[in-house]
Structures are given as structure tokens and as C-alpha cells.
Amino acid sequence: MSKPKLLFLCSRNQWRSPTAEALFQNHPRYEARSAGTENGARVKLTAGLIGWADLIFCMEKKHAARVQERFGDFLGDKPLIVLRIPDDYRFMDAELIDLLRTELSAHLAL
Template identity: 35%
Template structure:
């Protein structure tokens, strides 16, 4: 199963999620950003690769659907509702990811 975590800059939230889920058997994980000037911008190949795409905010879900509409087919796009007020690997953020993602996939 391929999980893709997307936020605006790929600095704090999505890299945290990638780290949290990277060692789980039978799961591959990537993270990327919706902003073009980010270190790891989201590409078509990421969208096509993913089974689940987790965004942090509703605005990101809209932007994803707008920019990658023709490439979104069988992927489930899920908004986790996690605001941009956490540091990288902050324990509260790690706990949020574990709780929220487990509602959708067996992790």
C-alpha cells in the first residue's frame, strides 16, 4: 500500500508523517508539498503512485484536485484536518497522525 502525505511546504507535517509510517511492513510512504518552490514539490508521478493521499487541510485538498484532476483516479484523497502549528516530530503531532491515519488504513 502506498501512502502519500502532502502539505504546503513539506517542512514539518508531511515529513513527520513520512517518518512515523516509514518502518511499517507492506506500506511505502512519501511526502511532498503543494507549493512549487518547496524542497520536494508534488509531482504527477507521486499522485499516480499513491493509493491514499493524505492532505492536512481542506484548502490543500482543493488545490490537489485542481492541479492533478486528470491523474486522480482510484486514489483516496483524505483531509486529516491538522493545522500548521506543530514542529517536526513533535509528540502531539506524531500522536495525531497515528490516531487519524489508523481510521483509514491498518497501520
Template identity: 40%
Template sequence: MAGIEVSSAGLDDGCGNPVTPEDLEWADLVPVMEQAHRNKLSRRFKPHLKNARVIVLGVPDDYEFMDPTLVQILQAKVPQFLRR
């Protein structure tokens, strides 16, 4: 989407691109797929979430990175949370 900058990062140990405090301080919006992700994010990074709005999309974390079905789900769910 024009005018939107995004980054992707993971919470699990050993993921290819782990979330960092700097990622969260940069973000205005942090969509997570499941409530468990929000809980883990808050436990690990609460001080860095002051300026970010964390939303739970309610999508099971059963997809591979960039799975076409997941991309479609995200394209349908995320735009309603974007501020223009």
C-alpha cells in the same frame, strides 16, 4: 507500520519536496491536512488522482515537518483509512 510505503510531498511553491504527478499515480491513499490542500491538489493534479483516494484529516497546517505532536496526531488519524 509494516507493509506500508509512504512518501511526503508539499503543495506550496518552494517546498523542499514538491508533489509530482508520478507521486499521485503511485499512491493508493493521499492524506491531506486541510480542505484547502485537497482543493489545491484537485486543481493542479486532477487527471493524476484517478487511482488515489484523497482524504482530509482536519489537522491545521501549523506544524513543522516531523513535529512530534504532528506525528502523534497522524499516527492516531491515518490508520483508520488504511486498507489491509
């Protein structure tokens, strides 16, 4: 049986979404990737990534709005979940990791 695929999105794919992706590296239950919704993102969101994902987590409402605006035709009935995590953290910041775990525990079996 294949693992559920999680896609984490923030603006530039520098701090928040890569941290979330890193939390699931070698996870026994989930597979994860991350991308950014901005043109200058380290890894830019594509229709292919939307297609790959089973669950899509956006750090802020504006990311969900951009996904719906640009990739609405590819979303289908995939859940688009807003975590409400502001751009106040650096990569692998301990506070960010705690916040991600707290927010994700409502949606995933961690």
C-alpha cells in the same frame, strides 16, 4: 504482494508531511512518501507522485483542493483524505505524531 503506497501532503513539505512519512519508514505494511503543494516546497508534488500513490492524505482541505485543481486528471478514483491537521507543529513533534496516529487509524491498520 506489494505494500500500499501512502502519499502525505502539506504546504511546504517541512513539518507535517515529512513527519507522517517518517512514521512509516521501514513499516512492514506500508510504503510512504511526502510532498508539498506550494511552489517553494522542499519536495514538490508532481503527477508522478500522484501516480505512484494508492492513498493520498492531505493535512488540510486547501491541500486537497490544490491537488484536485492541478492534478485532477491524474487522480482517477484514488482516495484523497483530509486529516484536518493545522500547521501548528514542528518536525516529529510528539503532539503531531499522536494526532497523525489518531487521524490515520480511521483509514489504516496501524
